[in-house]
Amino acid sequence: xxxMHRTKQARDRYNVLWEWANPVKFMWxxxxxxxxxxGATVVTMAVGLVWGFFFTPEAVNFGSSVKIIYVHVPSAMMxxxxxxxxxxxxxxxLIRRHHVSALAAKAAAPVGTVMTIIxxxxxxxxxxxxxxxxxxxxxxxxxxxILFLFYLGYMALWGAIEDPDTAADLTSVLAVVGxxxxxLSRYAVNFWNQGLHQGATLSLDKDxxxxxxYWIPLLFAMAGFGLLFVALVFVRTRTEIRKRRTHALELRxxxxxx
Amino acid sequence: xxxxxxxxxxxxFRAGGGFGxxxxxxxxxxxxxxxxxxxxxxxxxxxxxGILWVGALLACLLSLDRIFQLxxxxxxxxxxxxxxxxxxxxxxxxxxxxxxxxxxxxxxxAPVFGALMSLDERGYWWIFVTLLIxxxxxxxxxxxxxxxxxxxxxxxxxxxxxxxxxxxxxxxxGAEAATRGIGGFDNATPLLMLAGITAASxxxxxxxxxxxxRINLR
Numbered sequence: 001x002x003x004m005h006r007t008k009q010a011r012d013r014y015n016v017l018w019e020w021a022n023p024v025k026f027m028w029x030x031x032x033x034x035x036x037x038x039g040a041t042v043v044t045m046a047v048g049l050v051w052g053f054f055f056t057p058e059a060v061n062f063g064s065s066v067k068i069i070y071v072h073v074p075s076a077m078m079x080x081x082x083x084x085x086x087x088x089x090x091x092x093x094l095i096r097r098h099h100v101s102a103l104a105a106k107a108a109a110p111v112g113t114v115m116t117i118i119x120x121x122x123x124x125x126x127x128x129x130x131x132x133x134x135x136x137x138x139x140x141x142x143x144x145x146i147l148f149l150f151y152l153g154y155m156a157l158w159g160a161i162e163d164p165d166t167a168a169d170l171t172s173v174l175a176v177v178g179x180x181x182x183x184l185s186r187y188a189v190n191f192w193n194q195g196l197h198q199g200a201t202l203s204l205d206k207d208x209x210x211x212x213x214y215w216i217p218l219l220f221a222m223a224g225f226g227l228l229f230v231a232l233v234f235v236r237t238r239t240e241i242r243k244r245r246t247h248a249l250e251l252r253x254x255x256x257x258x
Numbered sequence: 259x260x261x262x263x264x265x266x267x268x269x270x271f272r273a274g275g276g277f278g279x280x281x282x283x284x285x286x287x288x289x290x291x292x293x294x295x296x297x298x299x300x301x302x303x304x305x306x307x308g309i310l311w312v313g314a315l316l317a318c319l320l321s322l323d324r325i326f327q328l329x330x331x332x333x334x335x336x337x338x339x340x341x342x343x344x345x346x347x348x349x350x351x352x353x354x355x356x357x358x359x360x361x362x363x364x365x366x367x368a369p370v371f372g373a374l375m376s377l378d379e380r381g382y383w384w385i386f387v388t389l390l391i392x393x394x395x396x397x398x399x400x401x402x403x404x405x406x407x408x409x410x411x412x413x414x415x416x417x418x419x420x421x422x423x424x425x426x427x428x429x430x431x432g433a434e435a436a437t438r439g440i441g442g443f444d445n446a447t448p449l450l451m452l453a454g455i456t457a458a459s460x461x462x463x464x465x466x467x468x469x470x471x472r473i474n475l476r
Contacts, residue, residue: 146423146426149419149422149423150423152419153416153419153420153422153423156416156419156420157406157407157416157420160407160410160413160416161409161410166409166473166474166476169473170406170470170473170474173406173466173469173470173473174406174420176466177402177424177463177466178423178424181423181424181426181427182423184427184455185423185426185427185430187427188426188427188430188431188451189426189430191430191431191434191447191448191451192430192434
């Protein structure tokens with residue numbers, strides 16, 4: 001019957017996607033992809049940063065301090081993207097119980113935290129000459145500080161719970177609820193204080209973006225940070241899976257001894 | 259559920275400490291801040307809503323681990339989990355009990371402490387109203403945090419770290435509504451947002467909290 005056939009096909013296609021959640025397959029694929037990923041990261045980051053730092057003109061009002069955007073903007077972008085990725089991975093773990101997903105969320109958290117710290121510190125370094133202060137309670141700055149607190153809480157919860165499945169479950173619940181509150185905080189903070197930080201200079205739907213001389217190296221830097229994030233998450237997820245395996249092997253050995 | 263509420267309230271009153279602790283902390287904050295800031299009435303009146311809100315929030319934070327911890331340790335939480343009332347109901351009742359023992363005394367006492375911070379009559383009213391609307395959200399969010407950390411030996415610090423960012427929107431809208439109300443400005447927006455946070459927390463967080471409790475009891 002043609003209809004049944006079609007549904008089976010659809011189901012097969014559907015299953016193909018989830019096969020990547022198999023740890024063995026993930027290890028195979030990530031092992032294969034990692035050298036390429038690292039290579040691409042090094043190339044794009046080198047192009048973006050070197051181009052941005054040394055071969056762009058100095059902006060009229062900002063002098064050479066404008067060049068910090070090649071670190072600041074990509075890291076800020078990845079700080080938010082990393083949390084979003086953790087949310088999606090947490091949802092996949094809660095709904096479909098794929099262990100790789102939970103471990104990927106765990107692996108992404110420290111990377112996202114570091115990205116948040118980089119964004120905050122580069123922002124402070126930029127803010128001192130431009131605004132005359134390292135820190136202002138500006139909505140964007142404050143939102144990032146709150147995001148940083150969310151990351152800290154998330155990682156602390158992972159660290160505090162011994163049983164890995166319980167930890168994965170509880171951190172996933174925290175990620176879901178935390179995302180709602182993080183979104184709410186963003187709104188609340190905007191309401192609370194109109195800030196110093198400039199609005200979005202980079203968006204796809206506006207006519208007036210920054211000039212192409214800055215924009216193109218920035219694109220490279222953003223791609224580089226994105227690839228860096230993926231590569232780091234791959235490495236860390238592989239480590240987590242291996243750790244899980246050694247733990248399982250140890251347990252088995254102890255059982256055999258007893 | 260009423261029996262559970264009565265039981266929790268009885269425990270809180272008779273065990274001692276739980277009931278007065280938040281209030282005492284609130285008192286400490288309100289008394290110490292003028293010593294730190296200086297006795298000028300204008301300065302105190304200006305920072306009073308913020309200080310009172312932060313004090314209420316911290317006093318609330320102080321007693322959060324009592325919501326589930328004791329019941330978890332003596333095993334009554336397992337019994338409650340297998341009881342005919344749904345887990346969500348248990349969580350909601352426990353959050354309510356926490357609010358009655360911690361939030362409500364703070365709400366009632368806030369105008370008195372407002373006098374220490376040289377607020378005027380309008381100040382008493384708005385502090386009272388914003389805390390009355392906002393503290394249930396604090397209890398409910400706290401119950402969620404407590405449910406996440408109930409299985410841990412030393413969950414107190416972690417609980418504070420988890421709950422801190424979750425409290426920020428409530429604090430912002432609550433303090434903003436109080437400040438604007440005292441200043442005589444229109445404060446409908448923050449007040450409605452505050453009420454919205456409370457309503458949404460009470461409606462949705464029991465599900466998240468009971469999911470966390472079920473995981474911890476597994």
